[in-house]
């Protein structure tokens with residue numbers, strides 16, 4: 680692992696690191712914020728998964744999460760959204776290929792060689808950060824925005840016991856019924872849509888739910904509302920009687936102005952579960 684940069688931030692350190700990823704067969708970059716408390720011992724972890732077109736950097740510079748995480752003594756991890764590099768397959772569209780890994784393990788050519796984002800986030804990156812930083816991996820929570828909200832929800836519901844709480848900002852909530860999902864799952868996972876269902880938050884919520892608190896924020900003026908399908912997830916949460924809160928935020932769109940507005944609430948929500 681190599682250090683790209685380390686900046687003092689809210690009394691802690693905002694770092695950027697690269698490493699050679701086995702799962703993705705390329706070099707990967709991530710951001711990690713460590714609060715001052717990490718100098719004295721392991722701290723709880725909040726993962727933040729980003730949306731379409733993002734790298735590790737968007738949320739790190741625009742979500743305004745570090746100040747709240749510092750206040751709560753929590754580390755933040757900002758992974759990238761896809762494999763990177765010249766030999767990595769890509770597509771002209773912004774919503775397929777680089778910047779659009781959709782947090783799945785691709786089984787189809789030309790994607791499968793590098794697009795193994797599920798394994799990268801479920802196994803490889805947690806092991807790497809656990810080895811290199813003062814993190815308490817018994818206390819992890821996860822959040823994300825848009826495609827990253829989809830990733831956060833699907834990882835949390837598929838890995839019972841891993842995360843104590845999950846939240847999402849405007850998640851892609853029902854990808855098997857949306858053009859933000861069907862196109863990418865067909866490309867990465869193939870035409871057999873039975874391989875898609877484990878990656879759909881609405882279906883996972885209907886089938887198993889999450890053993891812990893859930894918080895969802897959705898902007899009512901989100902320009903991608905019809906692609907996100909928040910109503911499907913809200914319905915599944917109600918049908919499941921999921922412990923959780925779904926908030927429709929009047930006037931907010933899909934941007935980081937929306938994410939940063941509610942970041943304090945999300946960090947506070949996770950802190951309550953992580954510090955229990």
Ligand SMILES: N[C@@H](CCC(=O)N[C@@H](CS)C(=O)NCC(=O)O)C(=O)O
Pocket residue numbers: 729730731732733737741773824825826933934935
């Ligand atoms: N801007 C894209 C849409 C993708 C988009 O809005 N991405 C969101 C996540 S789904 C994002 O976070 N973009 C990067 C940013 O705002 O920094 C477009 O070409 O239509």
